[in-house]
Amino acid sequence: MKTLVPFVSLTRRGVLSVGLLSVLVTAAGADTLAAAETSEVRQALMTNQHVEVFAKYCLDCHSTDASEAGVDLEGLPLTVSQDIATANMWQKVLNAINSGEMPPEDSEPMTDADKAMFLEALTDQMVIARKILGDSGGVIPLRRLNRREYENTVESLLGVRPDVSSLPDDQVGAGFDTQGASLFFSSDQLENYLETAKAALRLCLIPAEATASKTRRVEPETKQNEAYQKYLDMLLDQYERSLAWQAQDEKPPSEFGILDEYQAKKNLSQYQDWSPQLKEYLQRPETKTGVTLMMTIKAGGYTTVKLPTLFDSAPGKYTIRLRAAHYPGTESRFHYVELSSGYASSKKRVAWRKVTATLDEPEILTFEFDHKPGQREQLWLHQRTHQDRADKNLWTIHQKENGLGTPPGVWIDWAEVSGPEPDLAPTEAAQRILFERPEGVEEDRYAVEVLRRFAVRAFRGTPPDREFLKQLFGHYDANRKAGQTLVEALIDPLAITLSSPQFLYMVEEDREDTRQLSDTELAVRLSYLIWSSQPDDELIRVAMSGQLSDPAMLDQQLTRMLADAQHSHFVRDFVHQWLSMERLGMFQFDGVQFRSFDNATRENAREEIYQLFMHVMHESLPLGDLLKADYVVVNDVMADYYGLDPVQGHEFRKVPLPAGSPRGGLLGTAAVSAMGSDGLRSSPVERGAWVLRHLLNDPPAPAPPNVPQLGRLAGEVLSARELQKAHQEEPQCAQCHRKIDPIGYGLENFDVDGMWRNKEKITTGKARRKKIHQFDISPSGQLPDGTPFASYFELRDAISTRQDDFARGFTEALIAYGLGRPYGFTDQDLADQILSAAKAKNYSVRAFLDAFVHSRSFQSR
Incomplete structure (x- = not known):
């Protein structure tokens, strides 16, 4: 069988055209094998x-x-x-x-x-x-690098993270983004890859002149006080003009600068509601020497400290310091300073720091920020927010309670930005690409050697053929004759190398029968499994020596790779997709009902899952700790959120749990509860399906099309259990809901935001007509095998006894992720082998990886 793969056809005139490279993919005997x-x-x-x-x-x-x-x-x-x-x-x-x-x-x-x-x-x-x-019959398809692998690989070559916004995002509807069959390539993407590579190469090889490191301090009170005073003066002016118009009957509102009676009433109301907070702020003694971070109703929504702009010509590592204190008695989540970048609603959350000092003895807090080449960044300091309408709605609620609005949480005396400390990665990459020309070597010969060496590294140890190299030199030569410098002339052919199929695809030689991978091919497969990037020099060196296929050497390299910081790509990319964590970002959560589930909580709840898995992996703990544990892996944000003993610092670490805690394991995390909701109500069916799919390895069937609406229930307020029982009345729905829903009922003590509740509360209506309905929670049910449970704790215990099922699901996901194709029935023996080996080592994550990379399937084509 043949698969047609687009490739770049090169001409000496520098014209790019799209051709087809016919790549043989082993298929002989596959149908026969599958049938047998x-x-x-x-x-x-x-x-x-x-x-x-x-x-x-x-x-x-x-x-x-x-x-x-x-x-x-x-x-x-x-x-x-x-x-x-x-x-x-x-x-x-x-x-x-x-x-x-x-x-x-x-x-x-x-x-x-x-x-x-x-x-x-x-x-x-x-x-x-x-x-x-859907089984592939064991055939591993030729596949291109997905977007994150492309980013990582280009960065490893150039020291510059490319802008991949124009490239396909490779989000698959099911399975993993490593599946070759889903990684399409069209001719119009060629130009995007080429331009992306050129931009990254320019940043690497033609960097801006280095900017001297310096410290710039911001004393924010002057601008902030001026802005709030100006706003207060405007409110007062509108208020006085509106009062003056109301006090007479002769002149029209336009002579007072007012549109109509509605605007006059609005002006009076705004001054009465908004001015007390501004006056109180300006009268505070500490705002004479710093700023108080608080939510306001004015444009912008909250007090910010605008830091000096980081320009694209000054990349590197920056340190942000601030002197701060918190206000006792305010909500603990407002005792955090949030660092964000960008503008308006597109701001990206970067990091959080908890302020523990009080006004009588402020403290110095520090953030680190890696400013990438070719980018312009605007950084801000402010309090934790939802960054949506919820913040202003909460302000209105607080204003009615206290007459001022949301109480402030943090005071900042000053902030300063120091840097840049040069990022040496692009410099080192440029020096490696443009190595020192040996004495007596002509320029053209040097250029050819630059292109050849770069191609060998880009092609992951495979030398380019002579014709390819000849055509690359043709591009260089044409550019040189057109007046470009040597470095400028090299950018086009280097970019073509990064747009060629040998780079964009994980190329493995095809034969008519299954064969052992070469050591260099094994190095590539291993590095993209663990690092989502190409092999480093050490791994290529071992592969080129023919030693990598030796089991002892493979173990040694795997240990080295798991100790490298790049292994976090495996944790984040695999775990995110394995556990369907994209749902955590799909919904806007009601910030009034779930006030503490703000951006900081959501992002740190996501990180908690990654850090829990990483802890289990590094400490050689059983995979079953993800089902039930007597500890959590949290930082200060999540420890505060869960109401645990105070944790100092933003780093995640193991924290023991008190007896009877519902936390410990995936089911007790805020992230899993939130993913099993729509941001407003918990969903037993989503939660039950998630447990079946990811913890019990018993995925339910896909929902049928045209699920009938329960019209007879329109307008009724029902508990989650009552609503799901109504679905079971429909025969086409009953068979699935009977299996899914009971598990979801067992998780109903967790609210949308993952906080424990004893009553299910549903809010209907708006403003003054708002009504809260409460329902008792009945968390009893049974697993599909008939195992009963009467509470969440019994459900968790019952699921924790199913470690073998959980381990099989994990194994099947690992196989699919690592081999770039869906798990199929022909993988049964491989899964059994991995499970047997892992079980003998207490189901440690390393044991699964060891058995997988040593397997014939992983090492064969």
Whole structure:
């Protein structure tokens, strides 16, 4: 079988055209192998009992003789997994019955019992059929680097992180972004890759003149006091003009600078509501020498300290220092200073620091910021926010309570920015690319050697062929003759190298049969598994010596790579996709109902998951600690959020839990609770499905199309359990909800934001008509295997006993992520081998990785 892969065709005139490189992908014998193995595994079958129901309701209209609408179901094979066409037809049957389209209204209706039995059976068989028919037969497809791998790889070569905003984001609907079949490439992307590479090369090879490091201090009180005084004066002026107009009857409002009566009332109201906070702020003695961080109702929303701009010509590492103190008695989350970058609503949260000192003895806090080449950054200091309407809504609530608004949390005396300390990575990369020309070597010969050496590194140890190198030199030569400097002339051919298939694709030589990877190919596969980037010099050196395939050397290199900071790419990229953590950023959470679940909490809750996994991995703890543990891995933000003993510092660390705590393990994290919601209400079905999919390795079937709306319940306020029970009344929904919902009920003591609750509260209406409805929570239920539980704690205990199922799901995900294709039934033996090896070592993460990288599948093509 052949796969066509776009590539760059080079001409001496410097013109880029899109051609096709025919790359052989091993497929000989794959169909035969798949067929042989399929016969040994369970098939997706409909039984005679199901056929009787099918015949009773469907074949009168869709038989060979009748064939209404051209649909003949009489000859439809009962082996659902027989082939794609058969499975597709069964899927249409499932969809038609699920949606209520079939049987039609003028036919005999299906009884609820028949419908539930038939749909449950067919749904289960479709799950099996998808696994069988979606299996790759063990073939690992040729794949290009996904966007994050491309970023990491270019940065490893150039010391500059490229701007990849014009490149495909490679977000897949299911599975991992390493799946070769999902990593498409079109001809119009070539120019984007080329321009992206050129921009990064210019930053590396033609850097701006180094900027001397210096310290710039900001004394923010002058501008802030001036701005608030100006705003207060404006409110007062509008107030006085409105009063003056109301005090007479002769002149129109326009002579007082007022539009109409509505504006006059608004001016009076705003001054009465907003001015007390501004007056109180300006009267504070500490605001004469610094600024108080607080939420305001004015434009901007909250007090900020604008730091000196970091220009694109001055990249490097910067240190931000500030002298600060907190106000006792205010909400603890306002005792944090937030550092953000950007402008307006596009600000990015960078980091947080907790202020523990009081006004009588302020402290010095420090942030570090890595300013990338070619970028312009505006940094800000402010309090923690939701950065949406919730902040202003909360201010209004507080204003009605205290007459002033949200109480302030932090005072900042001054702030300063020091830097840049030069980032040596681009300089070192440039020196390596443009190595010192040996004495007596001509310029053209030097240029060829620069291109050759760079191509070897870019192609991950594989030398470029002579014709490719010749064409690269043609581009260089044309640029040189056009008057460009040597360095400028090299940028085009170097960019072409970074846009070629040998760089963009993880190229492995194809043969007609399965073969052992070469050591350099194994190095590439290993480095992209652990680092999401290309092999470093050490790994290439070992591979080139032929030693990497030696088990002892492979162990040594894996240990070295897991000790390198780059291994965090595996943790973040794999764990994020494995646990479907994209849901954490999908919804806007109600900031009034869930006041503490602000941006800081959400971002640190996400980081908590990564840090928990990293702790389990580095400490050689059993994977089961992700199911239940007597500790959490948190920083000060999350320790405060969970109400644990105070934790000093923003670094994550292991913290023991008190007896009876609902925390410990994934189920007790705020992130998992939040992902099982829509930002307003918890969702038992989302939570139950997540547990089945990720903890029990028993994924439910996909939701049917055209799920019927429960119109009869419109306007009613129901508890989560009542709402889900209503769904179970529909036969097409019941078979899945009976399996999913009970698990979700067991997690209902966690609110949307992951905080513990004893009552489910639902808010309806707005403003003065707002009403809060409360429902008792009944967390009892059972797992699909019949194991009962009466509470969240019993549910967690029951799930923690299923470590083997959890480990199998983890293994299947690791195989899919590492081999770049969906897990299939032909991977069963590989999964069994990995599990056996890992179980013997207490299911440590390292044991899974060891068994995987040593496996024949990982080391074969």
